[in-house]
Amino acid sequence: MPKHFTKSLILVALLLLLATLSGCGRKGPLRPLGKPMPAAPPDLVLHQQGGRMLIEWTIPTRNQDGSELKNLEGFRVYRMDYDPAEDCPECRDTSILLQIVDLDYLLEADRSDDRLSIVDYEVEPATGYRYRVAPYTGSGRVGASASARRPFLPPPPAPGRVAGEGLDRLVRLSWEKPLPGPPLAELVGYHVYRRAPGAPFPPRPINIEPAAEPRYEDFEVQNDQPYRYGVRALYSIGGLRVESIAVEIGEIVPREGQ
Known part of the structure; x- marks a missing residue:
């Protein structure tokens, strides 16, 4: 059998094999198998x-x-x-x-x-x-x-001196109102932060809604446990919420009978 005829038969067989393989499975362009990627973090x-x-x-x-x-x-x-x-x-x-x-x-x-x-x-x-x-x-x-x-923005005015007393399963706080803020700054209220001695203040305040008046009562405390507090004034400036620096008070210990 001539060599060129043998090569032609081999070429035809290869073409038939490729046609058979291409018809198997799902048609369309080949896609590399990739691993899923994490979604973006929500609520930034x-x-x-x-x-x-x-x-x-x-x-x-x-x-x-x-x-x-x-x-x-x-x-x-x-x-x-x-x-x-x-x-x-x-x-x-x-x-x-x-x-x-x-x-x-x-x-x-x-x-x-x-x-x-x-x-x-x-x-x-x-x-x-x-x-x-x-x-x-x-x-x-x-x-x-x-x-x-x-x-x-430049930090707005902070509250004045903070005072507090520890009572029976209760800490009562009060503070002085801040000085007037810059133009277009509206005082919304106050955020209150609580921490244990030696620990940092958490990023979020303990009051869900800003305190409208310069006072706050914390009932989520235990007797004979020391606590420290910080108060920030919350403003609305040009549509943005901005807090002042925190004014802190020393250690307060609620006790039974007080």
Whole structure:
């Protein structure tokens, strides 16, 4: 049999085999099998608390394809400063890595149920800040990121001296009203923070709604346990909520019979 005829038969057989293989299964372009990527963290919120910025978000539980997120390891938080007068502060990205939040080692982060928060102290008045939070998995895959931005304003006036007394399963606080704030600053109320001695103040106040008057009664305490408190005045300035610095009071111990 001539060699060229043998080669022709082999070529025909190969073409038939390829045609058979291409007809098997689902038709269409081939897609690489990839692992699902984490969805963006929901509810990213920025709060100005005196001379610092509080960044908090919810831990995602799903991947971008809707499947369950099982191997989330932490988050990378990026920060970019911008001029609030710019028309398009997001047209350029000069973000820097601000912090890595490892879910197993929350050294500089606070967790309350499914909410995480960190504090940025390196902020300046009259400067805008954009924060971006990106989740990552144990295999190093980085998911979709969430971003939020707001200008940082000069801290408004804080309350005056805080006084308090410990009673039977009750701590009663009162304080002096702050001095008048800047133009367009409306005093909304007061946030009250509580901590144990030696521990930092939590990022969120103990009163769900701002106290309308300069006083507060805390019934969520135990007798013979020491507590420390801080009070911040809450303002609305140009549509933004801004807290003053915290005014603290020394240790208070509620006792039976008082």
